[in-house]
Amino acid sequence: MNEKAATIYDIAKLAGVNPSTVSRALSTPGRINAATEAKVHAAAKELNYRANPFARALPTGKTRMIALMVSDITNPVFFKVVRGAEKVAAENGYTLVVAESIESSKVEAETLQRILPSVDGVIFGTTRLSDDEIHQANREKPVVLINRIVEGVADVVPDNEPGIAQAVAHLASLGHKHIGFLGGPTASWINADRWNLLMKHAVEAGMTVVSIGPNLPTVEGGRDAVDEVRASGVSAIITYNDLMGIGLLRAVSAAGIKVPEELSIVGFDNIFGSDFTSPPLTTIEMPLERIGGNAVRALLATFEAQDGTVPHGSEETTSLLVRGSTTKAKA
Amino acid sequence: MNEKAATIYDIAKLAGVNPSTVSRALSTPGRINAATEAKVHAAAKELNYRANPFARALPTGKTRMIALMVSDITNPVFFKVVRGAEKVAAENGYTLVVAESIESSKVEAETLQRILPSVDGVIFGTTRLSDDEIHQANREKPVVLINRIVEGVADVVPDNEPGIAQAVAHLASLGHKHIGFLGGPTASWINADRWNLLMKHAVEAGMTVVSIGPNLPTVEGGRDAVDEVRASGVSAIITYNDLMGIGLLRAVSAAGIKVPEELSIVGFDNIFGSDFTSPPLTTIEMPLERIGGNAVRALLATFEAQDGTVPHGSEETTSLLVRGSTTKAKA
DNA sequence: CTGATTTTGGCAAGCGGTTGCCAAACAATT
DNA sequence: AATTGTTTGGCAACCGCTTGCCAAAATCAG
Numbered sequence: 001m002n003e004k005a006a007t008i009y010d011i012a013k014l015a016g017v018n019p020s021t022v023s024r025a026l027s028t029p030g031r032i033n034a035a036t037e038a039k040v041h042a043a044a045k046e047l048n049y050r051a052n053p054f055a056r057a058l059p060t061g062k063t064r065m066i067a068l069m070v071s072d073i074t075n076p077v078f079f080k081v082v083r084g085a086e087k088v089a090a091e092n093g094y095t096l097v098v099a100e101s102i103e104s105s106k107v108e109a110e111t112l113q114r115i116l117p118s119v120d121g122v123i124f125g126t127t128r129l130s131d132d133e134i135h136q137a138n139r140e141k142p143v144v145l146i147n148r149i150v151e152g153v154a155d156v157v158p159d160n161e162p163g164i165a166q167a168v169a170h171l172a173s174l175g176h177k178h179i180g181f182l183g184g185p186t187a188s189w190i191n192a193d194r195w196n197l198l199m200k201h202a203v204e205a206g207m208t209v210v211s212i213g214p215n216l217p218t219v220e221g222g223r224d225a226v227d228e229v230r231a232s233g234v235s236a237i238i239t240y241n242d243l244m245g246i247g248l249l250r251a252v253s254a255a256g257i258k259v260p261e262e263l264s265i266v267g268f269d270n271i272f273g274s275d276f277t278s279p280p281l282t283t284i285e286m287p288l289e290r291i292g293g294n295a296v297r298a299l300l301a302t303f304e305a306q307d308g309t310v311p312h313g314s315e316e317t318t319s320l321l322v323r324g325s326t327t328k329a330k331a
Numbered sequence: 332m333n334e335k336a337a338t339i340y341d342i343a344k345l346a347g348v349n350p351s352t353v354s355r356a357l358s359t360p361g362r363i364n365a366a367t368e369a370k371v372h373a374a375a376k377e378l379n380y381r382a383n384p385f386a387r388a389l390p391t392g393k394t395r396m397i398a399l400m401v402s403d404i405t406n407p408v409f410f411k412v413v414r415g416a417e418k419v420a421a422e423n424g425y426t427l428v429v430a431e432s433i434e435s436s437k438v439e440a441e442t443l444q445r446i447l448p449s450v451d452g453v454i455f456g457t458t459r460l461s462d463d464e465i466h467q468a469n470r471e472k473p474v475v476l477i478n479r480i481v482e483g484v485a486d487v488v489p490d491n492e493p494g495i496a497q498a499v500a501h502l503a504s505l506g507h508k509h510i511g512f513l514g515g516p517t518a519s520w521i522n523a524d525r526w527n528l529l530m531k532h533a534v535e536a537g538m539t540v541v542s543i544g545p546n547l548p549t550v551e552g553g554r555d556a557v558d559e560v561r562a563s564g565v566s567a568i569i570t571y572n573d574l575m576g577i578g579l580l581r582a583v584s585a586a587g588i589k590v591p592e593e594l595s596i597v598g599f600d601n602i603f604g605s606d607f608t609s610p611p612l613t614t615i616e617m618p619l620e621r622i623g624g625n626a627v628r629a630l631l632a633t634f635e636a637q638d639g640t641v642p643h644g645s646e647e648t649t650s651l652l653v654r655g656s657t658t659k660a661k662a
Numbered sequence: 663c664t665g666a667t668t669t670t671g672g673c674a675a676g677c678g679g680t681t682g683c684c685a686a687a688c689a690a691t692t
Numbered sequence: 693a694a695t696t697g698t699t700t701g702g703c704a705a706c707c708g709c710t711t712g713c714c715a716a717a718a719t720c721a722g
Contacts (some may be wrong), residue, residue, distance in 0.1 A: 058677090
């Protein structure tokens with residue numbers, strides 16, 4: 001429980017050199033004589049030395065830790081994002097701190113305050129923070145936003161358009177004329193983006209499209225939309241996310257409406273479990289793991305960039321994944 | 332991006348006192364005069380002071396960070412564990428670092444080495460590490476194990492027995508005589524525990540029980556068991572976890588076997604999505620969120636305990652959650 | 663009102679690294 | 693061989709906070 005870790009002073013003594021030499025041998029390869037360097041490394045190995053990250057962080061200000069803030073860690077959308085981020089962070093010798101804001105901007109702000117001093121930068125999953133608060137954070141430490149665009153702040157947002165275009169084309173080819181969009185959080189940038197793109201493509205395809213909700217972006221939110229969906233008379237509906245799609249699918253089936261024969265449903269994200277339903281949910285896939293990884297890469301890039309430029313967007317894209325919840329519109 | 336944070340020296344200057352007084356005012360309430368303390372607090376507020384956690388960690392050795400190691404962060408079993416742990420950690424002013432070992436003991440050992448110096452203690456979700464490696468880690472920093480018991484190391488393991496007893500009783504009351512257990516990782520302590528308890532209770536209930544697999548503890552692992560399950564002739568099967576249960580349910584249905592009429596299936600854990608299937612999976616519920624929270628509490632307790640005692644077990648228990656995947660055995 | 667006791671707050675030494683500066687040692691140049 | 697240029701590695705200050713020690717100030721007893 002209490003083996004005291006070796007310090008550079010221990011190594012210095014063992015190797016018969018000055019602590020500063022040890023420091024340089026370990027963190028500035030080439031700065032000192034190769035033979036001395038080898039001797040120091042040998043001593044370090046022998047003592048099973050691992051640098052105290054705090055002692056290192058003090059003078060340099062660099063902690064090699066990155067925070068990833070998510071609104072709800074039990075939301076499966078984040079699983080793969082976290083994995084992708086964790087993987088890239090570890091590859092680069094960084095440690096990822098995952099924090100949850102429990103869908104509350106107050107908690108999020110507090111957590112941010114608690115964590116900010118400990119990390120070199122922050123990635124916001126879906127944040128509830130205002131643009132101002134984000135700018136404020138960005139003034140202290142580099143920030144990367146996932147699925148949101150704020151002027152002057154780095155972001156990673158995949159292109160929603162291909163997936164939506166494909167989904168619309170898919171529904172059009174199945175004869176759907178009047179479709180719906182079950183909306184999620186109105187404050188959400190991505191919700192607006194998806195809705196706007198859907199309108200654009202639906203109109204271009206000669207369909208009419210209506211907005212339903214907005215509801216909570218959860219299974220319950222989907223379930224609660226069944227009356228409104230039914231009342232709207234649409235033959236197909238695209239939901240803000242899979243959670244809502246799954247909730248809707250299950251509630252609608254329970255109400256005796258056949259999916260997909262009487263109602264086609266398209267989700268968004270391809271989360272874990274979206275293929276567990278009967279029928280399995282047709283969905284627009286987001287490359288979540290790559291998004292998480294790219295967010296970390298973007299953050300690391302801002303660490304390098306002394307010119308203050310911030311990376312934007314992403315080469316990532318979305319695409320339709322046709323499963324069982326869509327079929328021909330009833331004649 | 333670069334606003335330099337205020338230090339206790341800035342506060343000291345503003346409040347007209349010595350830095351050490353500031354330090355005491357902030358971290359040892361009552362140590363100094365109430366008026367002075369108030370003055371310091373006012374100054375701190377004004378400068379928007381937040382202590383540099385690294386500077387604090389250096390002399391004290393306490394980082395107020397806890398690591399939670401999980402084998403696979405995309406495994407839904409961990410979502411709630413992480414949430415519970417994060418919540419309790421935050422409540423106590425600790426920051427949770429979640430690390431993933433990608434189901435590899437090599438990665439796990441490396442990650443552990445990287446993280447250990449930064450944290451006050453470690454919680455192992457399902458670890459692949461050997462008892463020796465765990466003891467080694469426990470020698471450096473306090474360790475808490477979830478779902479595993481190792482001599483001399485603190486653990487949080489809920490009682491599997493009630494849930495299994497209830498599941499057996501449930502199946503017995505439905506007329507099942509010959510049941511199966513689809514096993515997961517053989518090296519897993521909890522897999523053995525579940526199997527042993529199942530044998531005990533099945534025998535007591537006058538049933539026969541066979542072990543099938545072991546397979547991977549994933550949806551694929553469940554899917555791959557369909558032939559063996561079919562060959563075994565069991566009328567009901569309990570799977571090591573829900574992932575396997577879901578995989579089996581879907582594969583078996585796809586093969587034309589009706590669930591639950593021809594085969595009853597009981598999962599384990601009640602993970603996210605286990606109610607998405609048709610029929611929804613009957614499962615033995617684990618109080619995952621509480622387990623995560625209790626693991627953190629256990630760790631915090633060892634921080635306090637100077638006598639080196641380690642907490643064991645948990646008041647948490649398991650219970651059967653009957654949904655749609657179980658019914659009467661065919662006559 | 664004086665001596666003893668308790669409060670209060672300053673001083674300074676760390677915690678374990680990093681790094682600018684400099685001198686000694688060595689190599690290269692004429 | 694003398695001079696200039698490079699390496700190499702030691703010294704010491706510093707990062708921001710904590711804490712043991714001590715003296716001055718305030719409080720309490722007698």
